[in-house]
Amino acid sequence: MISGTALALFGAAAAALAGVGSAMGVGIAGQAAAGVVAEDPKKYGKTLILQALPGTQGIYGLIVAFLIFMKIGMFGGGGMVDLTITEGLYIFASGLPICIVGIWSAIAQGKAAAAGIMLLGKRPDQMAKGIIYAAMVETYAIFALLVSLLMLLFSGV
Amino acid sequence: MSIVKMEKVSVIGMDSVKNSLLAELMDMESVQLRSPSEFAPGEELTAEGEAARSAEKVAELESRINDAELALSVLGKYSGAKSPLFSTRRILHRDDLAQVMEERRKIEGDVDTVLGINLMLHRLREKKNKRMTELAAVRPWMGYDLPLELTETKRCDITLGVIPSAVDMNSLTEEVLKKSERADLREVNRDKDLIYVAMFTLKEETEEALEVLRQSGFMESKFAGLHGTAAQCEEFIEKSIEKLDVGISKAEKDIGAKYGYREGIECLHDQLVMERDRERARENLLNTERTFALEGWIPEVCIKKAVRVLSKYGCWFEFTDPEEGDEPPVVLKNRSMVYPFESITEMYSLPAYGTVDPTGVMAPFYAVFFGMMLSDAGYGVVLTLATYVILKKFNLEGMTYRMMKMFFYCGISTVFWGAMFGGWFGDFVTVASRTFLGREITVDPVWFNPLDDPITLLVFSIALGIVHLFIGMGIQAAELIKSGHKWDAVFDIFSWYMVITGAVMWLGGSQVSQTLVKPGMYITIAGAAILLLTGGRKKKGIGKITGGLGALYNVTSYASDILSYSRLLALGLATGVIAQVVNTVGSLGGGGIKGAIIMVLAFFIGHTFNLAINALGAFVHTSRLQYIEFFGKFYEDGGEEFTPLRRNTKYIKLSEDTDGGVRK
Numbered sequence: 001m002i003s004g005t006a007l008a009l010f011g012a013a014a015a016a017l018a019g020v021g022s023a024m025g026v027g028i029a030g031q032a033a034a035g036v037v038a039e040d041p042k043k044y045g046k047t048l049i050l051q052a053l054p055g056t057q058g059i060y061g062l063i064v065a066f067l068i069f070m071k072i073g074m075f076g077g078g079g080m081v082d083l084t085i086t087e088g089l090y091i092f093a094s095g096l097p098i099c100i101v102g103i104w105s106a107i108a109q110g111k112a113a114a115a116g117i118m119l120l121g122k123r124p125d126q127m128a129k130g131i132i133y134a135a136m137v138e139t140y141a142i143f144a145l146l147v148s149l150l151m152l153l154f155s156g157v
Numbered sequence: 158m159s160i161v162k163m164e165k166v167s168v169i170g171m172d173s174v175k176n177s178l179l180a181e182l183m184d185m186e187s188v189q190l191r192s193p194s195e196f197a198p199g200e201e202l203t204a205e206g207e208a209a210r211s212a213e214k215v216a217e218l219e220s221r222i223n224d225a226e227l228a229l230s231v232l233g234k235y236s237g238a239k240s241p242l243f244s245t246r247r248i249l250h251r252d253d254l255a256q257v258m259e260e261r262r263k264i265e266g267d268v269d270t271v272l273g274i275n276l277m278l279h280r281l282r283e284k285k286n287k288r289m290t291e292l293a294a295v296r297p298w299m300g301y302d303l304p305l306e307l308t309e310t311k312r313c314d315i316t317l318g319v320i321p322s323a324v325d326m327n328s329l330t331e332e333v334l335k336k337s338e339r340a341d342l343r344e345v346n347r348d349k350d351l352i353y354v355a356m357f358t359l360k361e362e363t364e365e366a367l368e369v370l371r372q373s374g375f376m377e378s379k380f381a382g383l384h385g386t387a388a389q390c391e392e393f394i395e396k397s398i399e400k401l402d403v404g405i406s407k408a409e410k411d412i413g414a415k416y417g418y419r420e421g422i423e424c425l426h427d428q429l430v431m432e433r434d435r436e437r438a439r440e441n442l443l444n445t446e447r448t449f450a451l452e453g454w455i456p457e458v459c460i461k462k463a464v465r466v467l468s469k470y471g472c473w474f475e476f477t478d479p480e481e482g483d484e485p486p487v488v489l490k491n492r493s494m495v496y497p498f499e500s501i502t503e504m505y506s507l508p509a510y511g512t513v514d515p516t517g518v519m520a521p522f523y524a525v526f527f528g529m530m531l532s533d534a535g536y537g538v539v540l541t542l543a544t545y546v547i548l549k550k551f552n553l554e555g556m557t558y559r560m561m562k563m564f565f566y567c568g569i570s571t572v573f574w575g576a577m578f579g580g581w582f583g584d585f586v587t588v589a590s591r592t593f594l595g596r597e598i599t600v601d602p603v604w605f606n607p608l609d610d611p612i613t614l615l616v617f618s619i620a621l622g623i624v625h626l627f628i629g630m631g632i633q634a635a636e637l638i639k640s641g642h643k644w645d646a647v648f649d650i651f652s653w654y655m656v657i658t659g660a661v662m663w664l665g666g667s668q669v670s671q672t673l674v675k676p677g678m679y680i681t682i683a684g685a686a687i688l689l690l691t692g693g694r695k696k697k698g699i700g701k702i703t704g705g706l707g708a709l710y711n712v713t714s715y716a717s718d719i720l721s722y723s724r725l726l727a728l729g730l731a732t733g734v735i736a737q738v739v740n741t742v743g744s745l746g747g748g749g750i751k752g753a754i755i756m757v758l759a760f761f762i763g764h765t766f767n768l769a770i771n772a773l774g775a776f777v778h779t780s781r782l783q784y785i786e787f788f789g790k791f792y793e794d795g796g797e798e799f800t801p802l803r804r805n806t807k808y809i810k811l812s813e814d815t816d817g818g819v820r821k
Contacts, residue, residue, distance in 0.1 A: 052773060056731075059770065063734040066741075075741055128504035132784055135777045142727045142778075143720075146615075149730060153611055 004083025004091075005072055011088075011095030012068040015148065018061030018102025018141075025054025025110025032114035036121035043120060046127055050116050053134045054109040057102035060145040064098050067152055087155070094151035101144035109137035160514050160796070162457040163485035169450050170472035175442070178470050179435050179802070185466065186803035187459040189486055190441040191452045211439045218433040221265075225426040228271040229419065235409045236416040245552045246810040249424070254811060257424045264425045267418040274415075278408040285401045292394045294378065297353045298387035301345045305380040305387055314363040318377040319351040320370065326352065332369050337362035342370075353378075423808035431804055438802050454485055454799070485510045487796030495520045497562035505784050507796035513632055515792055519783055522625050525574075526782055527567040529618070530775035532607075532729040533736060534575025535582035536768045541568030554810075567775075577604040578729065582764055583736025592744045592752060607730055614726045616665075622722025622786070623657060626715075629790030630654070636791065648691040649708075655684030657715065685709060718786045724778055732771045739763030 033047035068091055073081045083091070116130025166188065170178060182188050233240060257264075298305060298317070308315055320329070330342050339359055346353040354375075358366045367375070383390045443450040455463055460476055467474045479485045487507045489499050491514070498520040508514055531537065544565040547553070553561060575581065579602025590598040607614045630653065634646040662677025688711075693704020743759030746752035788794075804811060 049773060052770065053777070056770070056774060059735060060731065062738065063731055066734055066738050128780070131777055132781055135781045136785075138778075139721065139724070139781075142724045145731070146723055146727045149611065149727070153608075 002085065002088075004085050004088025005080050007085065007088030008068055008072050008083055008091035011092035012065040013095075014092070014099040015061045015064035015068065015095035015102075017099045018106065019058035021103035021106030022055050022058030022061075025057070025106035025108075025113070026051055028107070028110035029054060029113040029117060032117040036117050039121060043124065046120055046124070047117050050113045050120065050127075050130060050134065053113050053131070053138065054106045056138060057098075057106035057109075057141045060098050060141060060148075061102050063145065064095055064148045064152065067149070068095065071152065090155040091152065094148050094155060096148075097144040097151070098141070098148040102141055105137055105141040105144070109134055109141075112137050159490060160508060160510060160512070161488045161490045161799075163454045163479060163510070163799075164457050164460060164476045165452070165479060165483070165485075166455045166460075166463065166474060166476050167450070167452050168467060168472050168474045169448055170467075170470055172444070172447050172449055174470040174472070175439075175449050176435075178466070178472070179438050181466050181470075183431065183435060183438075183802050183804055185459070185462060185801075187455055187801050188463065189454045189799055189801045190438055191454070211436055215433055215436050215440075218429055218436060222426060222429045222433065224268055224272060225422050225429060227275075228268045228422055229426065231271055231275045231412060232416055232419050232422070235412040236419075237413060238416065241551070243547070243551045243553055243557060246554065246806065246808060247420075247423075248552070248812050249809045251811045254424060254428070254809065257421060258428055260421070261425065261428075264418075264421040267415070268422055268425070271412060271415055271418065271422075274408055274411050278405060278412070281401055281405045281408060285398060285405065288394055288398045288401065291383070292391065292398070295380070295383070295387050295390045295394065297346045297348065297351075299346070299391070300387075301353075301355055302386050302388075303355075304385050305383055305390060306385075309360070312359060314358050314360055316356045316358070316363070316367065316377060317354075317380075318356075318370070318375050319353055320376075321374045322347055322350055322352050324352065324373045329370070329373055333366050336365040336369055340366045342366075427804075427806035427809050430806060434802065434805055453802075456488065456799075479510070484797060486799035488799035489514050489516060491516050494566070497559040497566065498523055500556055500559040500563060501780060501783065503556075503798075504780070505788060505792075506794035507798055509793045509795045512793040512796075513636060513791065515632070515783075515788065518628055518632065519787065522787070523563075523779055523783060524566050524570040525621070526725060526779040527775045528570030528572075528574035529725045530728040530732070530778060531567075531571040531771055532574050532578050532732050533580040533582065534572045535580070535585070535764070536732070536772070537568050537571030537573075537575050539568075539768060540571060540772065541565060544568060574729075576602070578602050578733070579606050580733050580736065582760070583733060583740050585736070585740050585760070588740040588744050589756065592756065593748050595748075607726065608733065611726060611730065614729065615723060618722050618725035619719060621725065622719050622782075623661070625722070625782070625787055626718055626790060627654065627657075629787045633791035648687060648694065652684045652687040652691070653711075653715065655680050656688070656712070657684075657719075659684055718789070721786055722782065724782075728771070728774055728778060731774070732767065735767045735771070736764065739767060 029051040033051050036047055037044050069075060071081075071091065072083065073079065113130075113134040116127070116134050119130040120127045295305070301317075303315070305317070326342075326344055333340050333342050333356075337358055340362060341357040343355050343357075344352055345355050354370075356366060356370070380390070383393075385393070441451070441453075455476070464474075487510050489502065489507070491499060495517050499516050501519065501523060502508070502514070502516045528537070531540075544561050548558075548561050548565065579600055581600055584599075586600050587597055590596060605613060630650050634650040637643065637646040637650070659677045659680030659682075662673045663681055664677075666673030666677050688708045689705040691705070692708025693701035696704045739759055740763075742763065743756040744752075746755030
């Protein structure tokens with residue numbers, strides 16, 4: 001039986017999927033980082049900063065998932081709230097923006113971060129610019145997070 | 158709050174004072190020499206010979222600097238001394254340095270000693286490696302009890318070697334016997350890849366038997382320099398490795414024991430660096446037989462001091478303003494509160510000479526945005542304390558110092574905004590009191606909790622963004638007016654003020670008062686009309702019309718700039734929610750001792766992670782708001798950094814007269 005609560009949980013699951021993109025993005029950046037560190041192990045710390053950047057989409061997904069849990073009373077101890085199908089769909093929909101945008105933006109950001117790591121390898125003094133290039137991509141994940149949050153907080157459920 | 162004004166200095170002096178003058182200029186740390194290519198070449202110059210001699214000397218000093226550096230790194234490696242978190246320079250009085258340098262010969266000897274032992278260490282390691290290879294080669298032959306070096310008897314040949322393990326030994330033996338009846342092929346050992354075989358043949362049949370083996374991929378093994386059976390060889394090699402190991406650890410200890418040389422070598426290194434830089438500076442001079450000429454940039458504030466020095470050496474000199482086409486180097490000067498934020502400006506790129514230094518205006522916004530994004534008072538306290546302790550404990554300089562100081566201010570701002578929004582390690586107090594005390598203690602936010610009312614914070618973020626953008630546009634307008642283009646300021650910037658302000662009143666005014674809506678609409682339309690009519694004023698023909706449309710189309714870029722500030726809300730919420738997740742996980746163990754342990758673990762691991770990732774995020778996105786949205790409105794980059802002739806030392810900082818330079 002599909003209940004509203006189950007649909008809401010699907011929403012949380014979808015939001016958590018943003019982690020797929022982050023895993024891939026961090027992986028792409030990590031490959032580039034290993035190449036640079038092979039040349040100069042002292043750059044380990046700096047590559048780590050760039051590698052961490054595509055990791056945020058997974059965190060945004062976690063945030064939305066967690067807020068959905070709060071909304072449906074998973075932690076309250078009083079058991080989960082019964083939702084109508086419509087309410088459940090509202091919440092399900094709110095998980096989608098961060099899910100979809102999160103996955104693709106994290107992969108794209110991973111590529112930008114990898115390029116930034118290459119930049120760090122050749123011109124360490126220009127690292128800040130590499131960080132900003134990667135951060136440009138993240139903007140859209142932040143917007144998606146915002147849309148997810150507003151949908152969730154104002155869904156009237 | 159500005160870019161330091163530069164003057165051009167030209168000097169002509171007698172050759173006899175050249176060296177002492179350069180030394181004194183280096184101590185002043187405020188003159189950047191220009192390369193001689195920028196001079197108009199004169200006729201009677203004798204620069205070539207001098208320059209060549211200088212280049213030679215520079216190369217020699219360079220190689221000695223490398224030696225000293227290598228010696229220091231070797232000493233650091235084998236002494237077991239931990240390198241500190243931040244490398245700082247020792248403060249040394251210049252008389253003390255002179256005293257140390259009296260023993261220069263001895264210190265140079267120390268460098269040679271260290272490097273000598275290091276070389277020996279390398280040789281021992283090489284030998285050990287060779288022995289290890291031999292050992293690996295001998296080990297498979299343990300089952301073979303003839304001496305390994307024995308390759309023939311009076312009538313027979315003995316051949317040792319390997320064939321790939323895929324080969325079938327039985328059929329191979331048959332093949333060999335077909336060619337040479339009295340051959341004896343024996344398998345001694347086998348492993349995953351290889352079969353180790355010994356073959357005994359009559360001398361006249363050896364070649365044919367070997368031919369058969371080679372077709373199966375046979376490779377002969379030779380044991381030059383070894384004597385006895387495999388077992389004897391192994392014992393011999395192992396003993397010799399042991400001996401080498403003793404030698405290696407003794408050499409390492411020897412180097413470690415020389416750790417006391419370090420201070421002397423550091424002084425020598427820095428002394429050599431200063432000598433090299435002075436020598437390099439000579440390459441920038443023009444020489445005749447008796448005189449030299451020098452040209453460079455000097456900050457206006459340092460002129461008085463320079464006059465004193467130059468007169469002392471009886472030089473002719475003049476100071477002139479930068480001319481058209483000159484690109485003076487750039488150095489920023491800001492009040493001590495703002496100074497740390499120069500690192501953010503520099504990270505982007507220095508402003509071009511004669512334009513605006515944005516640091517002063519940027520600094521307060523930077524701290525505010527950072528605080529709103531990290532937005533947790535607990536994290537703010539941690540950040541503030543950590544940077545404070547680091548600043549107290551280490552004598553930091555340069556970029557590291559400025560970054561630390563900047564994060565110190567950002568930490569204070571974080572405490573403020575965290576308290577406003579009621580985040581103290583998320584909702585830790587509430588969760589902990591509920592779990593362990595059975596009743597809830599809540600820490601009320603001073604302003605409001607963004608999770609309860611995200612729209613208010615969204616509006617506030619965007620309002621802050623509009624203020625930030627308006628200030629950036631205002632700087633541009635001020636520059637335009639200053640340079641006499643006041644109509645450009647009206648058409649291109651004030652018109653946008655009208656459009657944006659009007660749109661805010663038109664669309665959002667009804668929340669405050671209905672009377673704002675109508676005027677807002679008119680202001681917007683008026684601003685848009687100005688843009689439409691004047692956007693193409695510098696174009697010709699049809700461009701007059703399309704230019705206006707193009708200017709109006711910029712509304713998308715302004716809209717995206719303004720909406721970009723919504724990240725203040727999103728990142729602020731992110732910190733808070735993750736902190737809540739951490740606390741919720743911590744409370745899952747329930748009350749009691751076990752619960753307390755889980756809570757403490759979750760607290761330290763979770764909040765450390767959250768602080769790290771969100772501080773990074775706050776830093777990155779605050780910088781982005783400055784670089785893209787704010788700088789994009791007015792900033793002209795491309796300034797060249799001011800690099801005066803200075804004591805570019807790495808390990809020691811000379812005290813006594815540090816007030817000459819502009820920089821700290």
